[in-house]
Amino acid sequence: xxxxxxxxxxxxxxxxxxxxxxxxxxxxxxxxxxxxxxxxxxxxxxxxxxxxxxxxxxxxxxxxxxxxxxxxxxxxxxxxxxxxxxxxxxxxxxxxxxxxxxxxxxxxxxxxxxxxxxxxxxxxxxxxxxxxxxxxxxxxxxxxxxxxxxxxxxxxxxxxxxxxxxxxxxxxxxxxxxxxxxxxxxxxxxxxxxxxxxxxxxxxxxxxxxxxxxxxxxxxxxxxxxxxxxxxxxxxxxxxxxxxxxxxxxxxxxxxxxxxxxxxxxxxxxxxxxxxxxxxxxxxxxxxxxxxxxxxxxxxxxxxxxxxxxxxxxxxxxxxxxxxxxxxxxxxxxxxxxxxxxxxxxxxxxxxxxxxxxxxxxxxxxxxxxxxxxxxxxxxxxxxxxxxxxxxxxxxxxxxxxxxxxxxxxxxxxxxxxxxxxxxxxxxxxxxxxxxxxxxxxxxxxxxxxxxxxxxxxxxxxxxxxxxxxxxxxxxxxxxxxxxxxxxxxxxxxxxxxxxxxxxxxxxxxxxxxxxxxxxxxxxxxxxxxxxxxxxxxxxxxxxxxxxxxxxxxxxxxxxxxxxxxxxxxxxxxxxxxxxxxxxxxxxxxxxxxxxxxxxxxxxxxxxxxxxxxxxxxxxxxxxxxxxxxxxxxxxxxxxxxxxxxxxxxxxxxxxxxxxxxxxxxxxxxxxxxxxxxxxxxxxxxxxxxxxxxxxxxxxxxxxxxxxxxxxxxxxxxxxxxxxxxxxxxxxxxxxxxxxxxxxxxxxxxxxxxxxxxxxxxxxxxxxxxxxxxxxxxxxxxxxxxxxxxxxxxxxxxxxxxxxxxxxxxxxxxxxxxxxxxxxxxxxxxxxxxx
Numbered sequence: 001x002x003x004x005x006x007x008x009x010x011x012x013x014x015x016x017x018x019x020x021x022x023x024x025x026x027x028x029x030x031x032x033x034x035x036x037x038x039x040x041x042x043x044x045x046x047x048x049x050x051x052x053x054x055x056x057x058x059x060x061x062x063x064x065x066x067x068x069x070x071x072x073x074x075x076x077x078x079x080x081x082x083x084x085x086x087x088x089x090x091x092x093x094x095x096x097x098x099x100x101x102x103x104x105x106x107x108x109x110x111x112x113x114x115x116x117x118x119x120x121x122x123x124x125x126x127x128x129x130x131x132x133x134x135x136x137x138x139x140x141x142x143x144x145x146x147x148x149x150x151x152x153x154x155x156x157x158x159x160x161x162x163x164x165x166x167x168x169x170x171x172x173x174x175x176x177x178x179x180x181x182x183x184x185x186x187x188x189x190x191x192x193x194x195x196x197x198x199x200x201x202x203x204x205x206x207x208x209x210x211x212x213x214x215x216x217x218x219x220x221x222x223x224x225x226x227x228x229x230x231x232x233x234x235x236x237x238x239x240x241x242x243x244x245x246x247x248x249x250x251x252x253x254x255x256x257x258x259x260x261x262x263x264x265x266x267x268x269x270x271x272x273x274x275x276x277x278x279x280x281x282x283x284x285x286x287x288x289x290x291x292x293x294x295x296x297x298x299x300x301x302x303x304x305x306x307x308x309x310x311x312x313x314x315x316x317x318x319x320x321x322x323x324x325x326x327x328x329x330x331x332x333x334x335x336x337x338x339x340x341x342x343x344x345x346x347x348x349x350x351x352x353x354x355x356x357x358x359x360x361x362x363x364x365x366x367x368x369x370x371x372x373x374x375x376x377x378x379x380x381x382x383x384x385x386x387x388x389x390x391x392x393x394x395x396x397x398x399x400x401x402x403x404x405x406x407x408x409x410x411x412x413x414x415x416x417x418x419x420x421x422x423x424x425x426x427x428x429x430x431x432x433x434x435x436x437x438x439x440x441x442x443x444x445x446x447x448x449x450x451x452x453x454x455x456x457x458x459x460x461x462x463x464x465x466x467x468x469x470x471x472x473x474x475x476x477x478x479x480x481x482x483x484x485x486x487x488x489x490x491x492x493x494x495x496x497x498x499x500x501x502x503x504x505x506x507x508x509x510x511x512x513x514x515x516x517x518x519x520x521x522x523x524x525x526x527x528x529x530x531x532x533x534x535x536x537x538x539x540x541x542x543x544x545x546x547x548x549x550x551x552x553x554x555x556x557x558x559x560x561x562x563x564x565x566x567x568x569x570x571x572x573x574x575x576x577x578x579x580x581x582x583x584x585x586x587x588x589x590x591x592x593x594x595x596x597x598x599x600x601x602x603x604x605x606x607x608x609x610x611x612x613x614x615x616x617x618x619x620x621x622x623x624x625x626x627x628x629x630x631x632x633x634x635x636x637x638x639x640x641x642x643x644x645x646x647x648x649x650x651x652x653x654x655x656x657x658x659x660x661x662x663x664x665x666x667x668x669x670x671x672x673x674x675x676x677x678x679x680x681x682x683x684x685x686x687x688x689x690x691x692x693x694x695x696x697x698x699x700x701x702x703x704x705x706x707x708x709x710x711x712x713x714x715x716x717x718x719x720x721x722x723x724x725x726x727x728x729x730x731x732x733x734x735x736x737x738x739x740x741x742x743x744x745x746x747x748x749x750x751x752x753x754x755x756x757x758x759x760x761x762x763x764x765x766x767x768x769x770x771x772x773x774x775x776x777x778x779x780x781x782x783x784x785x786x787x788x789x790x791x792x793x794x795x796x797x798x799x800x801x802x803x804x805x806x807x808x809x810x811x812x813x814x815x816x817x818x819x820x821x822x823x824x825x826x827x828x829x830x831x832x833x834x835x
Contacts, residue, residue: 047095054085055136056170059677063513074514082680103129105291114300126291133278135256137168144269157215169203176201177245184240185213198246201655237262311744322361329791336386338754348746350393355738364469371477377484406455421522445529453567456574467576494534503527589622600670645697646686653704765793
């Protein structure tokens with residue numbers, strides 16, 4: 001029996017840091033919807049869902065797809081990962097109502113292998129879920145070979161294994177495990193094993209136990225020098241450390257193992273962190289073909305972000321792009337020209353220009369260039385040019401809150417209390433009434449349209465500034481067309497913003513999950529209507545003739561009213577004005593984040609240590625609150641101005657993972673998130689919104705105050721100053737999360753990848769400048785825009801020189817990293833490989 005599964009658009013950004021140099025990675029999972037199924041189970045429909053796991057920690061799960069043999073999960077996840085990991089895994093579950101959900105199978109991809117799948121669509125065979133292969137965490141070991149002189153005067157070798165601690169062991173049944181370790185010296189004819197003590201309720205056990213093993217028999221040294229280790233024995237011996245969860249009355253659970261050949265030690269002492277590995281016989285089964293498959297398209301990149309000063313030259317060159325004449329000779333424009341896919345260049349470029357308040361003049365410059373090639377007013381900004389893609393990306397970044405306050409209430413109503421809206425006679429179900437469905441659809445369209453045209457007061461100022469520039473550039477290009485100034489704006493705000501958000505609310509975080517098939521169809525019909533209504537404000541006649549579907553023509557005959565045209569016109573006038581669009585912006589709090597977590601009772605009970613309760617948390621630009629349930633009145637409120645610090649809390653405080661603390665005027669609020677990603681996101685969001693608070697603390701206590709003292713520093717006074725320095729350097733913008741150095745590093749990487757094209761373009765400019773005649777070898781650069789060969793050549797030379805200098809800096813860092821990496825360390829977790 002087999003199933004096929006399809007996962008669509010998973011976005012993950014993975015981040016770690018090393019000193020002043022950040023190693024950041026990004027993974028994008030994308031796949032197209034499968035129209036055909038493979039290897040289905042006949043006559044047995046199931047309810048499926050999928051989880052995304054970092055090692056054994058679940059960080060996201062999809063909605064349940066009911067009664068399906070080939071479930072489709074059309075969801076998108078994008079997140080920062082605050083810790084190291086070995087495996088990125090996808091688990092397919094069979095949902096059960098009364099019993100524990102059944103794990104059907106999994107796809108696990110090693111971190112090191114993610115690059116090999118970049119840009120390729122693959123069907124991954126599901127593997128069986130075997131406890132011997134389900135591992136995560138790392139162990140800290142010190143290994144040493146000592147020489148001992150026996151009573152009879154001969155010399156033997158003694159192996160010393162000091163197992164210090166473990167970190168990041170998995171939860172067992174949702175709780176911290178009771179770990180212990182076995183340490184073995186294994187050879188062809190020996191298996192000496194010793195065991196540590198069991199540590200209770202912790203994922204980061206501190207063992208600090210030392211074990212001694214005799215490596216060579218003293219008699220073996222009669223054949224050789226007494227100071228030389230016997231090579232044939234050493235070659236065959238290895239140290240094996242196995243981690244287990246003590247099951248008490250049930251079977252112990254395997255947590256992972258590491259193996260270190262004794263021969264690598266020689267007479268040296270090694271101390272390093274070793275990533276736990278699955279057993280060699282784990283995850284091997286003859287029945288893997290029976291479990292089905294999962295289709296993924298994975299795009300993976302890794303950036304090594306250097307200190308900010310390294311990027312000064314490249315950053316300055318990019319930021320002055322809008323001042324370069326012509327714009328096609330600017331560094332930002334050249335970046336889009338040399339990248340195979342413009343989107344690769346647009347995302348970091350827009351974010352960088354946004355971060356430094358340079359986006360509006362750049363968009364105006366590239367839009368003006370775009371309009372030069374536009375011959376007809378009714379095709380304005382309809383292609384995927386650099387200008388249109390920049391505006392698209394800007395709206396996604398800047399317009400998140402705008403979409404939420406405008407569309408979320410009505411989208412929630414459509415998804416949670418759906419009415420039948422199908423008006424296509426071919427797709428009508430038995431018993432459907434097309435007249436009633438048309439009334440339902442009209443109700444929804446009217447409500448969405450009304451919310452949009454009334455929302456201009458909430459439109460972000462940056463979007464208004466961009467729309468103002470586009471409007472006046474269009475009017476200048478087509479002075480005899482009075483409607484083009486409106487179509488220039490409506491082609492973005494209606495067609496590329498609101499209509500797209502309506503049809504894909506989960507992509508814009510308006511809904512937590514991809515809607516079901518019937519609701520998707522309703523949203524698609526509403527989106528089509530919004531596109532058409534939005535275009536009427538800029539046209540002299542209706543667009544009914546452009547509809548391919550007859551049923552849509554019939555539906556729009558009910559909209560032939562002047563009020564819709566006037567409403568759109570007024571809305572477009574408002575959102576493309578340079579006047580302030582946010583007079584009430586300061587009075588209306590910005591919704592930043594919400595979700596369900598656990599909080600510890602704040603001293604209201606004597607047994608508060610065990611009193612953790614599930615609550616709904618909400619963060620706005622004004623206050624941080626928690627509630628018994630979503631949409632209920634808050635139980636507890638902390639004004640943002642009263643928050644003094646937001647920091648992680650040591651696991652040892654309550655033997656719970658993923659905890660953080662919010663310090664304010666009263667007792668600290670201790671909160672447990674559901675996973676490491678969620679905890680990191682909440683800490684970052686809270687830090688951003690409070691970073692300008694005047695009374696922020698400089699020091700804090702990383703552990704809790706319990707039983708009359710702080711666990712971290714043992715101080716007995718509860719209000720004593722903290723013993724650790726607070727985290728700093730968080731982004732300043734509360735709504736837009738942008739790391740300017742990371743975006744510049746990404747742009748550097750794109751220039752590096754496309755260095756050959758840069759050099760070819762430089763040769764082309766030199767040839768044009770010298771010969772001032774027909775271009776030589778046009779195939780090399782005929783697809784590039786070269787308006788001014790001298791200016792373009794000058795910019796290219798600057799880019800190439802800067803990239804070469806950054807290459808040198810990266811090479812120095814890589815050499816330093818390679819020379820400092822230890823055998824078995826996190827940089828080299830696989831035995832036998834040293835970078």
